Amino acid sequence: CAPRGSEKLRRLPVKPLHPCRIRLPRLQAGFTLVELTMVLVIVALLLGGVMAMVSAQTEQRKWKDTQSQLEAARDAILGYAIANGRLPCPAKSTSAGAEVRQASGTYINDCGALNNNPAANSYDYYGGVIAGVTYGLLPAVTLGYQPVDSQGFALDAWGNRIRYALSSTFSVSSPNTTNFTNASTLKTSGVSFLPNDLVVCASSTGILPGNSPPSCGGTANSVTNQTTVVAILYSPGKNGTSSITVAQTDEAANENRTATNDAVFVSHTPAPVGATGGEFDDQVLWITVGTLYSKLIAAGVLP
Numbered sequence: 001c002a003p004r005g006s007e008k009l010r011r012l013p014v015k016p017l018h019p020c021r022i023r024l025p026r027l028q029a030g031f032t033l034v035e036l037t038m039v040l041v042i043v044a045l046l047l048g049g050v051m052a053m054v055s056a057q058t059e060q061r062k063w064k065d066t067q068s069q070l071e072a073a074r075d076a077i078l079g080y081a082i083a084n085g086r087l088p089c090p091a092k093s094t095s096a097g098a099e100v101r102q103a104s105g106t107y108i109n110d111c112g113a114l115n116n117n118p119a120a121n122s123y124d125y126y127g128g129v130i131a132g133v134t135y136g137l138l139p140a141v142t143l144g145y146q147p148v149d150s151q152g153f154a155l156d157a158w159g160n161r162i163r164y165a166l167s168s169t170f171s172v173s174s175p176n177t178t179n180f181t182n183a184s185t186l187k188t189s190g191v192s193f194l195p196n197d198l199v200v201c202a203s204s205t206g207i208l209p210g211n212s213p214p215s216c217g218g219t220a221n222s223v224t225n226q227t228t229v230v231a232i233l234y235s236p237g238k239n240g241t242s243s244i245t246v247a248q249t250d251e252a253a254n255e256n257r258t259a260t261n262d263a264v265f266v267s268h269t270p271a272p273v274g275a276t277g278g279e280f281d282d283q284v285l286w287i288t289v290g291t292l293y294s295k296l297i298a299a300g301v302l303p
Contacts, residue, residue: 062238086180089111092135111181197263199263200266229286229287231286232286233287234267237283251282252278253266
């Protein structure tokens, strides 16, 4: 017997049950490998452009900083001349940043070796690399110049040692003294003596080696003549000195590694690899005899 009310239960409508529909999120279409490659290439190009611009700005800043440092070195040399009545001798890589000057001997007050004629040891004045020793460096310790490296040598913005070349002869012969590094001779001679050796050329093309006095090979290649320059300062630039190749004849003339064309230096605008005379980024500055004498006269050192 069915329980009471069961008939009513059987009469109730029964709704069919449906499983719940689970809505999954629609998957997004991704980048293809080609699209990703193109994006990476574009990003690389943008970064390369930015890095090139930053590098160019950095190099330009270092160029300007080096120029300022050369000018400061020039001012320090002229200040030293006013205080001491003479120009300082160059330093060499074994002198700990001090000038190398002979205080006694036959050739008193010469730069370089004892009892040695300055004409025989031209690298003591003009620079060069002889037997592993680098000559013609700025005597930063003698001048009190900064910045310097751990050994006391003046540095440019690239971290290279600043070079310094000095006139060793003058137009009136006086074999036992060097006019510009001897205070008494300089004071006695007044402004009657002129340098007769250092020259600055527009390129190494046409330079005549071993000439006395040195020559640029003609007026078209001459920036200065032999009676103008008493001292030269220069930076070997970003590429330094260790990377100089046979093709870089303009920079090699300044480096004087084999003491060839000692008193001849080259100065012109920067040039890239492959240019005539090779890559060139040296920065050259010189002190004229007129500038030196005018400073000494103004300070009362010379009459």
